[in-house]
Amino acid sequence: xxxxxxxxxxxxxxxxIQVDMHDRLATTLExxxxxxxxxLSAKGVLIDISALEIVDSFIGRxxxxxxxxxxxxxxxxxxxGMRPAVAITLVELGLSxxxxxxxxxxxxxxxxIQARLKTSDSEDDDEE
Amino acid sequence: xxxxxxxxDIRSSDDVVRVRQLTRTMALAAGLSLVDQTKxxxxxxxxxxxxxxxxxxxxxxxxxxxxVGRRGLKLTFEDHGPGIADINAxxxxxxxxxxxxxxxxxxxxxxxxxxxxxxxPGEGTKVVIARWK
Numbered sequence: 001x002x003x004x005x006x007x008x009x010x011x012x013x014x015x016x017i018q019v020d021m022h023d024r025l026a027t028t029l030e031x032x033x034x035x036x037x038x039x040l041s042a043k044g045v046l047i048d049i050s051a052l053e054i055v056d057s058f059i060g061r062x063x064x065x066x067x068x069x070x071x072x073x074x075x076x077x078x079x080x081g082m083r084p085a086v087a088i089t090l091v092e093l094g095l096s097x098x099x100x101x102x103x104x105x106x107x108x109x110x111x112x113i114q115a116r117l118k119t120s121d122s123e124d125d126d127e128e
Numbered sequence: 129x130x131x132x133x134x135x136x137d138i139r140s141s142d143d144v145v146r147v148r149q150l151t152r153t154m155a156l157a158a159g160l161s162l163v164d165q166t167k168x169x170x171x172x173x174x175x176x177x178x179x180x181x182x183x184x185x186x187x188x189x190x191x192x193x194x195x196v197g198r199r200g201l202k203l204t205f206e207d208h209g210p211g212i213a214d215i216n217a218x219x220x221x222x223x224x225x226x227x228x229x230x231x232x233x234x235x236x237x238x239x240x241x242x243x244x245x246x247x248x249p250g251e252g253t254k255v256v257i258a259r260w261k
Contacts, residue, residue: 020148022141023177054148054166056173057232085166093170093235094221 004029006036012044012113013037013075014106018051026062033066037073043120044113045070048106050081060095067100076116077101080109132157132192138176138205139185147176147188151203154190158201159261168201168259171236175205175255178232183207183253193258200241200260208252215245 002025007014013036015029033045045066049055055063067077078101082090090097103109136150137143151172155165172188179186186207193202212218219234233255237243240257247253 020145022145024141053152054170054173056170056177057235058173058177083166085163088163089166089170089239092167092238093174094238095235 002028003032006032008040008042009046009110011040011042011117012046012110013040013042014046014048016048016051020053021059023058026059030062030066030069034069034073037070037075042075043117044110045075045077046106046109046113047077047079048081048109049079049086050083050105052083052086055082055086055090055095057093057095060090060093060097064097064099071099076113078103078109078112080104080106134190135187136190137185137187138179138207141177141180144173144176144180148173150188150190151201154192154201155259158192158199158259160201160259161261164259164261167239168203168257171239171257171259172203174232174236175203175257178253178255179205179207182212183209185209186252195260198260200258202242202256202258205255206252211249211251211253212245212247213249215247219245 004015004017004025036042063079070077080103082102101112103112134150136147138147148169151169152165155168176188184207186205189204191202193200219237221234236257241260242258244256
């Protein structure tokens with residue numbers, strides 16, 4: 001069965017979606033990520049969607065779900081690399097992905113996750 | 129002018145991916161801009177999934193069309209499923225009888241230049257969209 005690989009990067013998980021996902025593949029990724037977060041005690045999830053030519057409501061919902069579930073499991077999700085045309089289309093479609101943190105690229109996304117780890121390490125509960 | 133037609137059955141979630149690929153090829157042939165391509169591929173993905181999940185499968189007909197000197201892409205989704213009893217309700221955002229977020233039909237309408245839907249309970253549903261260059 002097809003699977004999207006999940007890489008461990010420090011205490012974060014890195015997923016690069018490089019195929020046009022059918023719905024089952026998206027659902028499998030959601031489930032795989034959830035178990036990996038627990039298994040590896042990951043504190044962050046970085047999802048690179050720069051190869052995706054479209055994000056429809058199903059994939060949008062998957063991203064929303066992953067962000068919500070990882071938050072409950074004490075991990076931050078950052079979606080990076082969304083193409084401009086995809087962003088325009090998503091908003092017109094009616095999905096604004098309000099629950100999902102985004103960054104322009106992998107580097108900035110990783111910085112977001114690391115910044116959050118630093119504040120939690122120093123027992124500083126101040127959220128920006 | 130030559131017009132090109134392609135028909136594709138929608139029977140599985142892999143077919144939804146094939147509909148997106150067909151739509152991309154045809155949108156390129158119609159000369160649509162990158163943003164317009166993205167919009168109609170997204171709309172096609174929503175409608176193909178509706179055809180599969182609610183219509184029990186069906187087909188899409190993709191046509192390169194030309195009117196008043198403008199080229200465009202027209203997509204017709206047809207199924208012989210249970211049909212939609214209240215089309216106005218189904219077009220509202222947040223309306224869903226299934227597993228989706230309820231943005232499919234209304235979203236597809238917003239992403240298209242033309243949109244029409246015909247449905248009769250017990251007979252099926254036909255949705256036509258078009259995007260012009």
